[in-house]
Amino acid sequence: MATETFTLDDVRRILREGAGKDESVDLDGDILDKGFADLGYDSLALMETASRIEREYKVALDEDVLDIEVVTPRTLIDAVNAGLDG
Amino acid sequence: MTAAMVTGLGIAAPSGLGLRDHWASVTAGRNAITPITRFDAGPYPARLAGQITDFDAAQVLPDRLLPQTDRVTQLSLAAADWALADAGLRTEEQPAYGLGVMTASSAGGFEFGQNELRKLWSKGGKHVSAYQSFAWFYAVNTGQIAIRHGLRGPSGVVVSDHAGGLDALAQARRQIRKGTPVIVSGAVDALLCPWGWVAQLAGGRLSTSSSPDHAYLPFDARARGHVPGEGGAILVLEDAAAARRRGARCYGELAGYGATFDPRPGSGRAPGLRRAIEVALDDASVTPADVDVVFADAAGLPDLDRVEAEAVAGVFGRGGVPVTAPKTMTGRLGAGGAPLDVATALIAMAENVIPPTAHVTADPGYALDLVVSPRPAELRVAVVLARGQGGFNSAVVLRTGPEPAADL
Numbered sequence: 117m118a119t120e121t122f123t124l125d126d127v128r129r130i131l132r133e134g135a136g137k138d139e140s141v142d143l144d145g146d147i148l149d150k151g152f153a154d155l156g157y158d159s160l161a162l163m164e165t166a167s168r169i170e171r172e173y174k175v176a177l178d179e180d181v182l183d184i185e186v187v188t189p190r191t192l193i194d195a196v197n198a199g200l201d202g
Numbered sequence: 203m204t205a206a207m208v209t210g211l212g213i214a215a216p217s218g219l220g221l222r223d224h225w226a227s228v229t230a231g232r233n234a235i236t237p238i239t240r241f242d243a244g245p246y247p248a249r250l251a252g253q254i255t256d257f258d259a260a261q262v263l264p265d266r267l268l269p270q271t272d273r274v275t276q277l278s279l280a281a282a283d284w285a286l287a288d289a290g291l292r293t294e295e296q297p298a299y300g301l302g303v304m305t306a307s308s309a310g311g312f313e314f315g316q317n318e319l320r321k322l323w324s325k326g327g328k329h330v331s332a333y334q335s336f337a338w339f340y341a342v343n344t345g346q347i348a349i350r351h352g353l354r355g356p357s358g359v360v361v362s363d364h365a366g367g368l369d370a371l372a373q374a375r376r377q378i379r380k381g382t383p384v385i386v387s388g389a390v391d392a393l394l395c396p397w398g399w400v401a402q403l404a405g406g407r408l409s410t411s412s413s414p415d416h417a418y419l420p421f422d423a424r425a426r427g428h429v430p431g432e433g434g435a436i437l438v439l440e441d442a443a444a445a446r447r448r449g450a451r452c453y454g455e456l457a458g459y460g461a462t463f464d465p466r467p468g469s470g471r472a473p474g475l476r477r478a479i480e481v482a483l484d485d486a487s488v489t490p491a492d493v494d495v496v497f498a499d500a501a502g503l504p505d506l507d508r509v510e511a512e513a514v515a516g517v518f519g520r521g522g523v524p525v526t527a528p529k530t531m532t533g534r535l536g537a538g539g540a541p542l543d544v545a546t547a548l549i550a551m552a553e554n555v556i557p558p559t560a561h562v563t564a565d566p567g568y569a570l571d572l573v574v575s576p577r578p579a580e581l582r583v584a585v586v587l588a589r590g591q592g593g594f595n596s597a598v599v600l601r602t603g604p605e606p607a608a609d610l
Contacts, residue, residue: 133269134269134331135266135269135270136264136265136266136267136268136269136270137265137266138264138265138266139264139265139266156266160270160332160333160335161266161332163332164269164331164332164333167328167332170328171328171329
C-alpha cells in the first residue's frame, strides 16, 4: 500500500507495530529530531523498522541512513520520501 | 562448602500463576488438563494439554518486549519477576556480576519460529521479523531475564529435555559454590502450537485419549502416554551466607544432585535412574530413610513407569516412601516440569502436606506408596526426579534449612 508521502505518523505506526514502545517515551510527542536510542530503540529495532518500511513502501534504505547513532524520525522520513520520489 | 538455598519461587503453570494459586489448585486436586483451545488440534491424534489460560503478557511486561518475545519467554520473564519479588531481592541494589541466570529449555521459542517460518514461505524472507534472530533460541529466556534485571554474572542454558530443569538448578548451585551469590534458575517450556505439537507427537509418547481425567495415568494399569502442558517455575537460588546476611526467607536447600545417562538400548545393563537417586542422596549426605517424599518423573508409559518404580523401590524399599506426581493435573511441562515440582515440593515442606497424584489408581505391581489424596506429613527431605527422552536421568534432594519453615 504505497502512499504519496511517508509521514511522522507512519514512523510512529511502524515503530509500534514492529518494535513496541518504551514506557518512558511519548511517541505522540515532539520526536522528529530525537535519536532512536533516546526513543528506547536499539539497532535490531531499527533493522525491523527498516524492513517493514522496505516491504510496505518498496523503498530500500542505505546503511548510512540506518546508523543508530545518527538516525532520527526526520532523517528516516527524508530518506524514505527521497526514495518514493526517485 | 557453601549451601545453595531457594529464597524465591515464581510459578507460571496451568495450575496457576503464582505459588498461592498453584498450591491451592494442586491440593484441591483441580485438573488443568483440557481440550486444546490455543490452536485447532482437530487434525492431530492427541488433542489435550495443560494450558495456561489466564496469562496476559501485555499486563505484566513492557510493550517493547512483546514484539521480540515468544510466549515461552514472556512466561519466563513473568515467573522471574515473581521469583525475585518473592525473594525480596532488589537486583538494582546488588552487584551486577554477583547475579547470574541459569535456565533449561527443551525447544526455545517454537511458536515465534513457526510464525516467522510461515511468513518466510508464504510471503518471502523480507517479511521475517528481525527478532527471529534470537527469539527462537534455547538461551533466549536466560538472556532476556538477565537483560531485564541487569544480571551480569555467570549465565547459560541447559538442554537435556525434561531432565534439564533439574540440571539447570544443579548448574546454578555450581556457580554459587564458585562464588556467585545469587542465580536465577529453573525453566519454562511452551510448545502449544502446531509446529511444537507435531514435534512432540513425533516423540511417540503422547496420550491419544480424549478424556482429561483418563489421558495421563502414570503408575496406573491404564497408562497410555502423557499429556503435554506449558509453563514451569523460575527459582532464586542463593548462597546460604548471603541469604542469611540480608535476612532472606529460605524455603529449603538444594542439598543433593545426581545425573546419569542410560546405557545403550539392548546392552542389558541397568537403567541409570536408580544410580542418579543414589548419587543425589550421597551428595546430600542423607540416607533413604531420611527421605519423606519423592516427586516422580511419572512418564505415564508402562515401560518407563516400571523403570522408575523399580528404581524407587530399589533405593527406598517396596512402598518405603510416599511418591507423588502432581503433574497429573498440569501435564508434563517439558524442562519446566521439574522446577515446578521442586517449587511444589518446597511449598509442601512448608505446609507439611503432600499434594496428590490425581486420577490414578496405582497398579499394585509397582509396589509404590502413591499419594492419591492430600496427605499431611512432616516433610524435611524431598527427592525430585526427572528424565529426558534419549536417556537423561536427574535427581535432586531438597532439605528444609535450619531456619524455621517458610511462612506462605
